[in-house]
Amino acid sequence: MSLAAAASPPFPPSWAYPIRVAASQGQFHHAISLFLQMRASVAPRSSVPASLPAALKSCEALGLRALGASLHALAIRSCAFADCFTANALLNLYIKLPGLHHPSGTHGPSGKGGAESVTLEGARKVFDEMLNRDVVSWNTLILGCAENGRHQDALCMVKEMWREGFKPDSFTMSSVLPILAEHADITKGMVVHGFAIKNGLDADVFVGSSLIDMYANCTRMDYSVKVFDSLPDRDAILWNSMLAGCAQNGLVNAALRIFRQMLHAGVRPVPVTFSSLIPACGNLALLCLGKQLHAYVIRGRFNDNMFITSSLIDMYSKCGNISIARHIFDGIQSPDIVSWTAMIMGYALHGPATEALVLFERMEMGNVKPNHLTFLAVLTACSHAGLVNKGWEYFNGMSDQYGIVPSLEHCAALADILGRAGELDEAYNFISNMKIKPTASVWSTLLRACRVHKNTILAEEVAKKIFELEPRSMGSHVILSNVYSASGRWNEAAHLRKSMRNKGMKKEPACSWIEVKNKLHVFVTHDKSHPWYNRIVDALNVYSEQMRHLGYVPNMEDVFQDIEEEQKRDVLCGHNEKLAIVFGIISTPPGTTIRVMKNLRICVDCHTATKFISKIAAREIVVRDVNRFHHFKDGNCSCGDFW
């Protein structure tokens, strides 16, 4: 460290200058060290106020709470606290370092608020004691509230600052807009937008990107586009905001267009560019596109970025390609909790569910601590593999060993494990005695189980509970009606359907889709508009004949209407997953793996038929339904007929 500059200072003598320079260059240790030397020397008192903001900033960066507290005392003793600039820096320190207590106001952790509220109390005290405040003071406190979940406080404070004659600026906007984005409060969001326009703040890129995010979170990408187009050239952040917004709203084509425009405009992609695009491919199961992005990632040497590798693992497994996902996972030197969880969830959804548990144990041995999502993944694996004892073990272990309180999702997963395994009474008791009040969705896992295990009596009781909580629950009405149909109680089924019609309830249209040669083919039930429709039906009829020879019997359980047998068979033939699968087979070279996605659960008959088709056509067929993956091969399915 060179003291030369400080030892022979320019006129007027100043210690403050090198301290400020060091802090502004990120050399916080150096800044602190200079500050302490200054205090030990006979430096003029006037150096203290001028160097305090930089010293406080350095404390924040290095997390030095004790020194921070003594600087607070020094600020008061030296009268530097009267200076707005210095007091603001101190206020910021209280916001940024949780656990730094105001010397005169340490009440200790109060009630449920805990350390978080104590931290803000200290900041609030500093703020209240300030002799002079400016817009920065208000902005600092508002941001502190915004980032610590005190959303209402933050919004109230904006009104308060306005009342006291301070005009909100671009900093205020970009603290407030993320709050409105999180609450999807487009009404207040547009008020803020209007204020920004009126006060000439809308050309600011920080405000602009916050507005883009806010509208994107309110699923109004059209407004986001308008904001984006109205902003002056460019900023890489804005491009990435737009990309993330489109990707999260499922607008993959729009996202790709923006990606290309961005490259064209000479803006270099950064890791976040990909970590927002890749998950969108996974959610829509666009394997070809995902692979292209993967190639881009490799060329750009982004593949050592954990966010990207995790999203690639998730993307490949959601696209049905668990082995590539595993290959990427194996290439990571030390996986973090996110990549472990993504990989474990991949196996949980795919089939070799015990592999998920093996990975979980390896993860524990590697001293990576599981979080609530990891346990959700492990419980999902137990459910899909029918492992009841293991399920209980993990459910109890998560709180006993890791102090993670089971959430509603974990409880639902355990109820699912019990129900699928046929332990219906245990599942019923478990749900009835849960610490958290069960929701309709928890009960409906049991309703599904009742249907699989053909327990009509319990199904009726469970359905009653569901309808109390959610009178218009479409899925539950359908399942109960299926239960009635399956046990030949057509009158009850008909009555139920009538009451559904009276309530104006409509079944979610089922659809399946498949990507062939980079093009997406969507099949909606009863939609005959696909150009290959007749060819598909012809092929399906040929398969049906062969299937019958091999012993296939159509299963009518899932047919909703009580119609003649012959008609029912037609309905089943028209099931969109069958159309998508057969289209895949006749439009690709022999041996190609068929990957089909479906927006609902696969039906019993389609599941059986697909097993036969995989054998007859000698194809591996991967079906992703809304719940899990099915790998059909050689007449068998990886789910073991258990879903």
Place this chain on the structure above:
DNA sequence: CTAGGGTTAG
């Protein structure tokens, strides 16, 4: 002295 974009679930 105060500010912006991303990953795992359902």
